[in-house]
Amino acid sequence: MLSRISLRRFSVLGAAKAAQKAEVDWIASKNQWSYFNDESYVKRSESLKLNKPEIRESLLSNSSESGPASIENYSQRLAYHSPVAIDETFKMAYEMLETDAGLIYKNIDRFRAKLKTATDEKEIEFLKKTIDKLLVSAEISNPEVLYNATFNPASTLDMSQPVYRQLAKEKWESYDLMITMQRLEQLHVIPDTLPTLEPKVDVKVKFPHNLEEEFSSWVTPGEILPAYAVAQPPTIQIQEFDTVESKQLYSVLIVNPDTPDLATNSFSTTLQYGLANVPLDNVDNVIDTKKLLENGDKFTFKDYVPLVPEKNAQNQRACLWVFKQNGELSIGDVARENFDIRAFVETHGLNAVGAHVWRQHFDRSVETVREQYGLGKGRVFRRVRGTKPIIE
Amino acid sequence: MSLNKVFIRQFSGSGAVLRAGYSTVQPVHHLVKVNKAALKPLYQGVLLPKDDIKSVSFKPTEISQDRVAEHYQNTLKSDLLLHNYEHGATTLKGNKKRSWGEDSPYKLYRNLKKPKGVSRPSKDVHPIRYDNVPEVESIVIQSYNKDALDESWLNISTRLQLAQITNVKPKQIYSKANILPWRVRQGKPCGGKVEITGRDMTQFISTLTELVLPRIRTFQGIKNTSGDSNGNITFGLDPEDVKGFPEIENFQELFPNLSGLQITFKTNAGTDERARTLLSSLGFPFYNP
Amino acid sequence: MFNPFRPSTISGFPSGSVVLKTFVRGKRQSTQSASTKKVVNQLSALSASRKQPKLLNLCNEDLIKHRTIVNAWKMFKRREEQRRHNQLKKQYKSIYNAMEDLKQTSPKLFELANAKEEGKRFPLEMRVPTDFPPTQPWVYNYSPKKETK
Numbered sequence: 001m002l003s004r005i006s007l008r009r010f011s012v013l014g015a016a017k018a019a020q021k022a023e024v025d026w027i028a029s030k031n032q033w034s035y036f037n038d039e040s041y042v043k044r045s046e047s048l049k050l051n052k053p054e055i056r057e058s059l060l061s062n063s064s065e066s067g068p069a070s071i072e073n074y075s076q077r078l079a080y081h082s083p084v085a086i087d088e089t090f091k092m093a094y095e096m097l098e099t100d101a102g103l104i105y106k107n108i109d110r111f112r113a114k115l116k117t118a119t120d121e122k123e124i125e126f127l128k129k130t131i132d133k134l135l136v137s138a139e140i141s142n143p144e145v146l147y148n149a150t151f152n153p154a155s156t157l158d159m160s161q162p163v164y165r166q167l168a169k170e171k172w173e174s175y176d177l178m179i180t181m182q183r184l185e186q187l188h189v190i191p192d193t194l195p196t197l198e199p200k201v202d203v204k205v206k207f208p209h210n211l212e213e214e215f216s217s218w219v220t221p222g223e224i225l226p227a228y229a230v231a232q233p234p235t236i237q238i239q240e241f242d243t244v245e246s247k248q249l250y251s252v253l254i255v256n257p258d259t260p261d262l263a264t265n266s267f268s269t270t271l272q273y274g275l276a277n278v279p280l281d282n283v284d285n286v287i288d289t290k291k292l293l294e295n296g297d298k299f300t301f302k303d304y305v306p307l308v309p310e311k312n313a314q315n316q317r318a319c320l321w322v323f324k325q326n327g328e329l330s331i332g333d334v335a336r337e338n339f340d341i342r343a344f345v346e347t348h349g350l351n352a353v354g355a356h357v358w359r360q361h362f363d364r365s366v367e368t369v370r371e372q373y374g375l376g377k378g379r380v381f382r383r384v385r386g387t388k389p390i391i392e
Numbered sequence: 393m394s395l396n397k398v399f400i401r402q403f404s405g406s407g408a409v410l411r412a413g414y415s416t417v418q419p420v421h422h423l424v425k426v427n428k429a430a431l432k433p434l435y436q437g438v439l440l441p442k443d444d445i446k447s448v449s450f451k452p453t454e455i456s457q458d459r460v461a462e463h464y465q466n467t468l469k470s471d472l473l474l475h476n477y478e479h480g481a482t483t484l485k486g487n488k489k490r491s492w493g494e495d496s497p498y499k500l501y502r503n504l505k506k507p508k509g510v511s512r513p514s515k516d517v518h519p520i521r522y523d524n525v526p527e528v529e530s531i532v533i534q535s536y537n538k539d540a541l542d543e544s545w546l547n548i549s550t551r552l553q554l555a556q557i558t559n560v561k562p563k564q565i566y567s568k569a570n571i572l573p574w575r576v577r578q579g580k581p582c583g584g585k586v587e588i589t590g591r592d593m594t595q596f597i598s599t600l601t602e603l604v605l606p607r608i609r610t611f612q613g614i615k616n617t618s619g620d621s622n623g624n625i626t627f628g629l630d631p632e633d634v635k636g637f638p639e640i641e642n643f644q645e646l647f648p649n650l651s652g653l654q655i656t657f658k659t660n661a662g663t664d665e666r667a668r669t670l671l672s673s674l675g676f677p678f679y680n681p
Numbered sequence: 682m683f684n685p686f687r688p689s690t691i692s693g694f695p696s697g698s699v700v701l702k703t704f705v706r707g708k709r710q711s712t713q714s715a716s717t718k719k720v721v722n723q724l725s726a727l728s729a730s731r732k733q734p735k736l737l738n739l740c741n742e743d744l745i746k747h748r749t750i751v752n753a754w755k756m757f758k759r760r761e762e763q764r765r766h767n768q769l770k771k772q773y774k775s776i777y778n779a780m781e782d783l784k785q786t787s788p789k790l791f792e793l794a795n796a797k798e799e800g801k802r803f804p805l806e807m808r809v810p811t812d813f814p815p816t817q818p819w820v821y822n823y824s825p826k827k828e829t830k
Contacts (some may be wrong), residue, residue, distance in 0.1 A: 051562075061740045070741035082743050090746040093753030102757065105766040143745045151741050178431055181424040192401075196615040260403050267401060445737060445747055454754075463809045465765060469761075470772055471803075479780040479795045485819070522769035545720055552723045561729060598809060616800070665799060672802040675809065 008185040018210055033098050033142050047158030050144040059143060060094075063088045095107045097141045104138040115345045132162045132243055139163040159282045162243065168329075170239040180356065183222035189357050192257050193269070193341050202239040203322050203354035207232060208289065223358050228365035230358070231372065233273065233304035235288040237324055238354065247279035249325040251350060252287070255341050256307050258316040260381070269385070271339040272318065274302030276329050301331045308370050311362045318358050323350035408603030416596035453591065460594035460674070464527065468673045472526050476666055481519035488513050515622055517662045525663035526623070526670040531560060531593050534565070534654045536583040541567065544581050550651050551584035556639045558596055559655075583651070600655075601675035604629075604636040619664030625671055626656040 033048075050056035058069040067077035067387055108131055115127045139145050140163055148157060149167040157164040177199060184190050190197055208232055210216040215229040238250055254273035261268040278287055278299050292299070309316045321341070345352070362378075370378055429435050440447035489504035500626040507513045518524060519526075535554055540547035549563065563583035567576050588596055605611055614627040632651040634640060640647055661667040668678055713721070739747060783791045806823060 012784065055742065059745060068740040068742045080740055083737075083739070084745050086743060086750075089750050093750045097749065097751045117599065128518060141749065141756075143749045146748060147741065147745045150745070174447065177424060178426045181422050182426045182428075182431070185420060185426075190421045198423055221645065265403050371829075442711065443751075445739065445744070445801065448733070448736060450737075459809050460797070461810065469765075473769060474776060475801060477776050477780075478828060479777070479784070479791075479798065522766070522773040525769065548720055548723050555727055561727065602809075646719070667802070669717050669801055672805075673807075675805065675807075677805055678802060 010261065011320055017071055019176055023172040033101060033144070044162055045158065047161060048139060048142065048145055048163075049153065050147050051156070055147070056144065059147060066194055086211045094143065101138045104134050128243070135162045136166045140166065151237060159239070159285070165241050165243075165282065168202075168239070172239075172241075176202060180221045183357055187222055187317055187357055188357070189257075189317060189355065193255055193319045194321065194345065194355075195342075197352055197355055199355070200324075200353040201241070201322060202344070203320065203356045204238075204239070205234045205320060205356050205358070206238040207234050219356070219358050221357050225358050225360055226363045226365050227306060227308055227360060227369040228231065230306045230318070230360065231365075231369050233289075233292065234241055234320075235286060236320070236322075237286045239285050240280070247281050247284075249276075249328060250278045250280055251276040251323045251329065251340065251343075251348075252278065253321045253323075254304075255319050255321070255339060256316055257319060258309075258314060259337075260310075268337065269339045269341060271302050271336050271341075272307060274306040274331070274334065275299045276301055276331055302334060302336065305336070305373055305375075306369055307360045308361050308366050308373075308375060308378065309362045310366075310378040311383065313362065315359050315361045318360065319358040321352055322354040322356075324353045325350065394416055397592060408495050450534045459593050460598050463592075464674070469525050469527075472670060472673065473522060475552045475669060476520035476526065478519055483519065484517040486514035486516045515662070520666070524660065526659055528585050528593065528597070528657055528670065528674070529661050530589040531596060532585065532587045532656040532658060533562075533596075534583065534585045534656075535562075535563075535651045537584070537651045538655070539576065539649070540582050541575055541580050546649070547581045547583065549647060549649060553634070553640065553647055554584045554586050554653075556643075557599075557634075557637050558586050558588050559592050560586050560588050562638065597674055599637065603638060604633065605676070608633050611677075613679040614668075614671065615681045616668065616678050617681060619667060621664055623659045623661035623663055624656055624666040625659070625664065625667050626654060629653045629655065 016301055026148065050059060052069075054069040058064060069084070071077040097162070111131050111134065115124065115131070118124050118127055128260055139161070142163075145163055145167075149164060154168055154171070159165055159168070160357050180203075181197075181199065184197065205219045206217060207215060207225075209232040210229050210384075212229075214226065219225065236252060240248070252273070252275040253271065255269050256272055257267060257269045259268050259270045275287065276299065280287075287299075307316050307318050325346070326349060331348070333342070344350075366378060370376065437448060438447075442449045442451070443453075444450060461597070483551055487507040487510060488632050489507055492499040492502050494500055520526065533554060535550050537547055537550040540550065549560045551564065563586065565583045565585050567578060567580050567582045569576060570578050608629075611633070614625060614632055617626050618627055629652055631652050634650045634653060635644065640650070657671060659670055661665045661670055672678055711718070734742060780791065780794065806820060
């Protein structure tokens with residue numbers, strides 16, 4: 001029964017099949033995933049190659065006598081045995097997936113040709129998005145890309161490639177994003193500073209002036225840091241996962257919503273650091289010391305002053321907010337004390353895309369930092385017995 | 393989110409303490425679902441999907457050809473589609489639970505009324521199309537051991553017998569009622585139960601139809617009256633018949649006391665008649681009792 | 682409860698009788714009876730602990746190779762599934778068209794064709810194919826047994 005049906009099917013679709021098969025053969029002969037920077041065909045970036053040549057060799061050709069190159073120890077490498085017939089099976093699988101990728105690249109070519117002639121703005125946006133999606137699906141099962149994304153640190157990946165961005169986004173969503181949102185909610189950064197956040201970018205913070213390993217690496221959201229560890233302005237990485245074609249402008253605010261306000265028995269918000277009009281894109285995504293030294297005056301509308309909690313005050317939160325700008329902003333003089341972040345965001349039409357938080361309390365380095373920034377001696381808060389009786 | 397005292401922000405410490413607090417659930421202000429288990433370093437290995445080779449519960453599944461499944465896909469499915477086709481058929485509405493009416497708030501929020509004439513609601517019967525051709529979804533095998541009520545260790549053998557036959561670890565079943573003359577007491581283990589799907593299921597079907605059932609002399613087939621009217625067919629095997637399973641047959645001295653099996657085929661056929669045709673296509677005989 | 686002067690009793694022995702544990706050099710002797718051992722064996726066969734196969738420790742290249750193979754296999758299965766689905770859809774459409782046609786041309790034949798076949802069973806002789814089929818796979822002159830009553 002099956003054979004009869006399939007026979008009929010083939011006779012009907014014979015001609016179309018043959019044409020398709022010719023195309024498939026042609027693409028297979030092109031050897032898609034090892035094809036870089038050719039003008040006549042689809043351009044592929046060199047960064048899609050496995051970045052260590054000896055491992056690339058041992059991944060793509062058959063397992064050699066000397067064992068896999070990724071094992072560095074010589075005796076361990078000799079003792080390692082690959083599963084039976086993995087090389088032959090891998091070769092078949094590779095060819096199959098590569099042919100499929102070739103078909104997708106063919107499609108991408110078509111969309112790119114369409115994009116050149118397109119004039120409608122909506123259509124252009126749609127075409128660009130489709131091309132990005134196709135670029136991801138063409139490369140996501142490429143073993144070299146998989147190797148790079150799995151075993152190499154995220155900082156070495158080429159973020160101009162949609163596939164690496166997609167893989168990085170998946171990784172971010174599975175851990176870092178959840179940690180950040182949990183801490184923002186638990187420490188009441190949301191809704192104490194801004195009402196809510198729909199995270200779009202990965203925000204990472206570190207203080208590179210520290211010499212100790214403990215404080216010089218990326219800060220986990222919610223961590224309690226000593227005053228000397230935050231004495232210099234932080235390096236902020238803003239990783240965008242969608243394609244940014246020309247530079248996108250960002251602004252960054254660090255506010256402390258826990259400045260004691262004795263008159264009202266409450267707290268006020270202080271602006272600790274303000275940056276605006278910082279141009280970033282997918283690859284150039286860090287606001288670091290170099291950038292600040294070069295163009296710091298242009299970006300900074302409020303200089304960095306670290307949080308210096310006074311003795312016996314509660315833990316203070318340094319809430320870092322990252323905003324996407326619709327255009328260039330001109331921010332006049334903003335008062336540091338009694339800063340209203342919600343009003344600021346509203347007047348400048350900012351769109352919050354990411355946030356970060358760390359905490360501080362009084363420690364022995366606070367006085368030094370206060371001196372460094374010329375803030376004078378800090379107060380010491382004590383409990384004072386009230387004059388009124390509790391029960392009247 | 394947790395039940396906690398309302399969050400009062402005040403600089404002086406005692407003010408908040410003196411105020412009467414109340415329990416509240418803090419609202420969540422963002423749209424990201426936080427999976428707390430995924431944040432614990434200890435759970436990272438456990439959270440890997442089971443088909444990931446790095447997971448501790450990774451088990452290679454597709455290790456050999458599946459004859460029964462292939463036969464079903466290649467031959468039976470199209471035949472069953474043709475057989476069950478009915479031109480112009482529409483969905484037959486089942487007998488559903490009824491509303492008490494909407495003229496009073498008491499009626500509005502009351503539990504729904506029983507369906508007309510019967511105690512249980514029945515399902516809708518959809519016409520068979522290319523996307524819902526009847527197939528066996530799973531097989532539930534249950535074994536009852538009366539002797540285990542007195543001596544619970546006797547149940548071990550019953551469950552091992554099920555595990556041996558199906559390749560899946562069975563669950564223990566416990567008696568639900570107190571019936572003193574039968575020495576049935578609530579909560580006593582009295583047998584095992586296992587639900588098999590996929591490759592284990594097709595292997596069980598082929599063992600049953602090719603080795604076990606043909607050798608039972610008295611076996612006439614599955615009764616044409618069997619079924620729960622939703623397309624699930626049940627039949628039973630005696631302890632004597634269970635000996636026919638090759639996994640038991642070769643180790644008879646290990647199983648001195650066998651217990652019978654109750655085998656239920658769960659199908660998505662919708663009606664018993666369709667389910668019977670499906671089972672007959674897989675090689676199960678039927679007879680009129 | 683912990684009276685050292687009271688002789689220890691073990692269930693199964695008459696109370697009062699003292700069981701002395703004497704040290705035997707060499708292989709440890711089990712005190713369980715054969716039937717108890719059997720039950721213990723059965724229980725250990727049933728439980729999965731310590732019977733898990735060892736986790737495969739693949740090197741980085743082999744892990745990526747394995748994932749690639751799995752990706753290709755999934756793609757193959759997906760296409761296979763899609764092909765089958767399309768084939769069934771086509772069959773359904775042609776059944777539908779044929780019946781529509783028949784309805785127009787011959788309502789009487791249509792009635793017959795669309796009649797429900799209750800109690801239809803597949804022949805028992807239709808077997809699942811095997812790699813090594815019997816020499817005579819199909820009995821052509823088979824007739825079902827007459828019911829004797």
